[in-house]
Amino acid sequence: MTQVTVLVYKQGDKVWRDFKAELITRYEKAVMLYISESEAFSKIEKQECNNRIIVSKKEIVEKRAVAGVDDSDTLKTSVNTGLKKISKKRKEARAKYARGIAEAASQCDTLTDVAKRIGKSTTFVKRVADEFEIKLPRRNNGHEEIASR
Known part of the structure; x- marks a missing residue:
């Protein structure tokens, strides 16, 4: 875990300044810190907080530590590159x-005939034709195709 320095932490009427804590989780605008090793908090205060506190990222001195890449972000990146x-x-x-x-x-009269000749579905044929700007027959299985498609 990464150790960070907190400038100010307020809870109720109590204020803690300039203490170190372990970084557990990063959130969008805050971080969760593990305070069991911190000397700024008493044993009772640590128990009340369950050894964890949430602090705004603005109050952390080490900006790079709180802005770092999370493991979940790395996973998303690898999935995206795979896709x-x-x-x-x-x-x-x-x-x-x-x-x-x-x-x-160019040789067939209907879209269905084109698909049969290629050995693929009509949807695949349409998708490829759209992508590579191939002009397909206007008739689909003997019926006139709707012009909006």
Whole structure:
């Protein structure tokens, strides 16, 4: 745990100044501190607070310690990079099908025929066509497709 210095902590009519405590958790605008090792608090005061207090980040001297990256943030970052890798692979896979879709679209009359020829769903064919600006047949399974789509 990181040790930080607190400038001022007020609770009721009591005030504590310039004491050290262990950093437990960071919140958006405050931090939770472990005060069992701190000499500024008496045993009774420590028991009343359950050895923990919440202090505003403004009252902490070591700004880097309270603004540091949390473990949960690191996890979110690694998950996001993993998702970006997956989406990049999917984009490459769609690019592989784009040429075949363009060729099939020029030869087929309906969207369903294009999908059957490629071996993929009509939704996939539409998504790839939108992404690579491929013009698809306007007829879908023998019925005129709605112009708004």
